[in-house]
Amino acid sequence: MWKEFKAFALKGNVLDLAIGVIIGAAFGKIVTSLVNDLLMPLIGLFMGGVNLTDLQFKYGDTVLKYGAFLQTVVDFFIVSFSIFLFVKGINKFKRKEDDPKPEAPPEPTKEEILLTEIRDLLKQR
Template sequence: MWKEFKAFALKGNVLDLAIGVIIGAAFGKIVTSLVNDLITPIIGLLIGGVDLNGLHFKYGDAVLNYGTFLQTVIDFLIVAFSIFLFIKLITKFKRKEENKPPAPAAPSKEEILLTEIRDLLKQKQ
């Protein structure tokens, strides 16, 4: 059972997925900072100096923090758009690699031998 688990855990796809999750978490922090520190204040200035995080609706003891929800939606849209652009860029590079003509193959042993025979025959003439 240990050997099977080790084979599974060390497959390239699992490692790629783990790396993707770690990078995604770090990227999420960057986007959260971008939204919290840059975009949200700009939107707040555009709508009259209102802080989105402070937007809430109170009804009795219940508090609906719809400003926090709006900020989370903005986070999601930015992350989704960034991932879309990243995947589009990667796809563009993959297409360029696929469209490249293959490099000429190295001559086989037979071709090398035939070339040498041809060259020897030319020298004798």
């Protein structure tokens, strides 16, 4: 059972997935900081000092914090857009690496040369 687990855990796909999750979590923290510490204060400044997370609706003892929901939606769009740009850049870089260089046509074989000579002789007759 240990050998099977080791074979499963050390497969390339599982390792790639684990690395992707770790990098994604770290990247998510960076983007969250970007949104919370830079973008949202600027958006609040342009909106006249409004902080989205403070927006709420009270009805009796019930409080609907729709501002926190709006903040989460804005965070999601910024995170997904930044991940899209990151993946697009990586794919562009990969395509440059994967593009095969054009190769010169192969030299004709002896048989091809002989057949070409036979064809040319037949044309002359």
